[in-house]
Amino acid sequence: MMTERWKPTMKPELNDKQITDIFPYLKAVPPEEWMEAKAFTKHFKAKSRIFHREDAAMYGMFLISGTARITIINENGNEAVLNKLSAGEVCSLLVLSGLGGRDYPGTLIAESEVEVLYVLKSSFLRWLQVYEPIRSAVFGGLLEGTLRMADILQERQSLPLEQRLAKALLAVTSDENPLVHTTHQELADEIGSVREVVSRTLGRFQNNGWLETGRGWVKIVNRGCLTEPTM
Known part of the structure; x- marks a missing residue:
């Protein structure tokens, strides 16, 4: 029985422009196989x-x-961030675990509002x-995702925590939008650290006048200082 979480919001047709513009290779799928795949899309909030694992089984x-x-x-x-997924991409862990007959080892969490196309695993x-x-x-895409994961792991091993944290904050803010809604735990997951260490580091950044932080938010005040190679 389909739960509310998996209630379809739209049945994609083979020639649905949005889907085929983003995934042009899906034009190869015949209409009858779309029906067999029981495809549907769903929106999620940030x-x-x-x-996750239970979803990947289906x-x-x-x-x-x-x-x-x-x-x-x-x-x-x-919980540690292993990789990022952008529109038009397929999770490399999903492909590898599916073809290998293994359980999906991760969880996908929306960073922004997202729309996802689901198809039956057997069809996929x-x-x-x-x-x-x-x-x-x-x-x-799997090769690109694997190389990106390697870059993330190498960065965690080679860059000091302060630089990893500054880089993560700069990546999700801009001069026009200096505020990001995030928690210290989420930042710790992002850079491969623990919440207590991230909180202390944010406190130092705030004392230096580089940013302001409160419950569930961080505002960049001085991007220039955060982009310095040494802090």
């Missing part, structure tokens, strides 16, 4: 969990709009194997 997914973060639980029991895996345009595009 910070919603949009995909569905494959394509991110139509917005951005999401792929998180895993590390050996210390903390069949399309990867049968249709060359889909296979080529998805595996090309």
